[in-house]
Amino acid sequence: MITGFNREAVLDVIQSVLSREHGAVSLHEPSFNGNEWAYIKECLDTGWVSSVGGFVDRFETDLAAYTGVKRAVAVVNGTAALHICLLLAGIQADDEVLIPALTFIATANAVSYCGAIPHFIDCEERTLGVDPHKLAMYLEKITVQQADGCHNRRTGRRIKAVVPMHTFGHPVDLDPLLEVCRHFCIELIEDAAESLGSFYKGRHTGNWGRLSALSFNGNKIITTGGGGAVLTNDEELAERAKHLTTTAKVPHRWEFKHDMVAFNYRLPNINAALGCAQMEQMPGFLASKRRLSELYLAAFKGVAGISFVTEPAGASSNYWLNALLIDEEFVTERDNLLALTNNMGIMTRPAWTLMHRLPMFVESPCMDLSVAESLERRLINIPSSAFLGRDTYATS
Ligand SMILES: *Cc1c(COP(=O)(O)O)cnc(C)c1O
Helix, strand or coil: CCCCCCHHHHHHHHHHHHCCCCCCECCCCCCCCCCHHHHHHHHHHHCCCCCCCHHHHHHHHHHHHHHCCCEEEEECCHHHHHHHHHHHCCCCCCCEEEEECCCCHHHHHHHHHCCCEEEEECECCCCCCECHHHHHHHHHHHEEEECCEEEECCCCCEEEEECCECHHHCCCCHHHHHHHHHHHCCEEEEECCCCCCCEECCEECCCCCCEEEEECCCCCCCCCCCCEEEEECCHHHHHHHHHHHECCECCCCCCCCECCCCCECECCHHHHHHHHHHHHCHHHHHHHHHHHHHHHHHHHCCCCCEEECCCCCCEECCCCCEEEEECHHHHHHHHHHHHHHHHCCECCEECCCCHHHCHHHCCCCECCCHHHHHHHHHEEEECCCHHHHCHHHHCC
């Protein structure tokens, strides 16, 4: 008799959603069903594959129009975008930057590139992202305001910014988080790498602070092969982002002059061409992914010991990666479920190892991380490619 969690039952449910004819199913595959070939051929035909060409400008314009942010600056990857956001926000060596313990390594790496120290904060289960109320109570206890801003009274270091991350596309509760930022004089920088197409209270994620970062890595909702973008509503910051990511070259037809040490982070034109074709398909990707999430939600209703993660109230998620949470009492079954599904050719994976457990960050400051630790034990991502949710696929 089945009284609780049953991994065979979970596998059955996943298979019922994915249809049965497929072979192996990966976690997230890109879809290239639009103008990708035409635009890339145009790059090849004209020779404009690298640092000059029209697709970069167009991609930046498309991103700005889609997100409602004034300016987008395309860069080589999302990590570089985060790095530039942090530098432009004035993060300096020995500052502390608050980031969720539950995130991809890029968030913590970007902080480290600035010589700053990541300070790990907890999540709430509802959003899988930063818990603003728990953060406020924590900052109340450990910070003191000084002339140059908020300081950690335990370490003496300045706490300059918080970088919330919209996990799997589900928006963080931004209104109360912004309230915390104002109260403690901390800047908000969104890691929106996973949340292109996700909205909080009708406004796009990545449009809530001065600066935010997107990623177009191969597994993201749209891809440029590798790529990212800095988003900002501040024209001057956008110009500085452009300058910092293009070796600080002073524009001139033939002279090579650079006015500061900067980065070669510019997105090549051939990658931007892919991005332009992908942006045209965003509405279709979003619809397919939403449909897939609805199929999963319906299929997992009433399945014991496990629940399907849905978008938080007030938000519209892109459902980039679908996720399940196993009830705490059955966490010992997680690895068995991972083994069973992966052995059956259905790719699933656990949450990232929490940042404070990684060898280079064990000494970093952190708050009580009990919710992130619980999510780490219980979370499983399941196949989420857009094509899995297309009408023609799931009904065939
Ligand atoms: C993908 C991702 C990034 C950026 O990764 P790149 O591979 O450098 O584009 C940053 N943060 C999070 C949370 C991500 O998922």
